[in-house]
Amino acid sequence: xxxxxxxxxxxxxxxxxxxxxxxxxxxxxxxxxxxxxxxxxxxxxxxxxxxxxxxxxxxxxxxxxxxxxxxxxxxxxxxxxxxxxxxxxxxxxxxxxxx
Numbered sequence: 653x654x655x656x657x658x659x660x661x662x663x664x665x666x667x668x669x670x671x672x673x674x675x676x677x678x679x680x681x682x683x684x685x686x687x688x689x690x691x692x693x694x695x696x697x698x699x700x701x702x703x704x705x706x707x708x709x710x711x712x713x714x715x716x717x718x719x720x721x722x723x724x725x726x727x728x729x730x731x732x733x734x735x736x737x738x739x740x741x742x743x744x745x746x747x748x749x750x751x
Contacts, residue, residue: 685709696749
């Protein structure tokens with residue numbers, strides 16, 4: 653497991669010229685959980701459905717009681733969407749699926 657000071661740079665599909673450095677362990681835990689639960693076919697899962705489905709896959713050490721899971725889900729979602737690993741279906745609410 654990476655040490656607590658280990659960071660990763662992430663992007664944001666909504667702000668392509670902006671990047672952020674975040675905790676690598678939390679990012680990777682959320683990334684792995686999200687990629688486990690997202691379907692490959694559109695329309696995919698709503699963000700609320702995705703959060704509910706991924707919570708059991710998160711480490712209680714990193715996300716005790718699901719704490720901050722919503723923020724990390726959004727950060728990883730926007731990063732993976734900017735990298736064209738996942739996509740959102742047209743329409744509302746936002747629905748995510750793997751590419």
